[in-house]
Amino acid sequence: MKYLKLSAAAVAAVAALGIGAATAAAATPSPGSVHPRGLTCGSTVEFRNGGAGRVWDIQGASMNNQTPIQMYDPNGGWNQQFQLCSSDTFPGYIISNPASGKCATVSNPSNANFSTLALDPCVGSVNQDFQFEDATVAGEEVVSIGSGKCVDIGNFNFNAGVVLQQFTCNGGRNQLFFMNAV
Numbered sequence: 466m467k468y469l470k471l472s473a474a475a476v477a478a479v480a481a482l483g484i485g486a487a488t489a490a491a492a493t494p495s496p497g498s499v500h501p502r503g504l505t506c507g508s509t510v511e512f513r514n515g516g517a518g519r520v521w522d523i524q525g526a527s528m529n530n531q532t533p534i535q536m537y538d539p540n541g542g543w544n545q546q547f548q549l550c551s552s553d554t555f556p557g558y559i560i561s562n563p564a565s566g567k568c569a570t571v572s573n574p575s576n577a578n579f580s581t582l583a584l585d586p587c588v589g590s591v592n593q594d595f596q597f598e599d600a601t602v603a604g605e606e607v608v609s610i611g612s613g614k615c616v617d618i619g620n621f622n623f624n625a626g627v628v629l630q631q632f633t634c635n636g637g638r639n640q641l642f643f644m645n646a647v
Contacts, residue, residue: 506550507548507550509546510546510548510644512607513643514642515604516603516623516638516641517618518539519538520545521642522535522537522545523565526543530567531585533629534584534628535625536618536627546562547561549644552593552610554594556594556596557594557596557610558595559593560593560595560607565584567587568588568593569595570582570583571593571611575592575612575631576614577612578631578633579619580630582628582629590611592611592612594611595608595616596608597644598634604641605642605643605644606634606636607640608634614632614634615633615640616629616640616642617630617631617632617637
């Protein structure tokens, strides 16, 4: 697993915890510990695309299984908040929504491009496990452990309501996200 540079928000979160950034960067991620982003398991974050200025959003604020995760204008709603905890099964992180208790999931466990991202019960499957690849100052890639593909805003369509999908990682601005503490 790659460890990432801490963002300014993560450094602030680490400082609030009273530990040094170097300690946080070297920590082995596990529930309750500080992982490389400087946030503890259970810290709430939003995923924001710098190009669009929009955030991950659970479509229609629905708690139903297979509800698509889309890009939408930030409004601070529960459906735009996520938590990261290290996976007990795989070497990455589970991305869950604290209000619903459900996880971001690559639909129909697939390695195919264009498979959508949706909300489903957390079952610890490989299509619910993600890692974060340091990309550029424009953000970082969110990579599915199961497919090795990146969460992607399809066809660079930055309009509100566009459903997230997975696609071969290419470092494009439609695959770069900031993870900000909320």
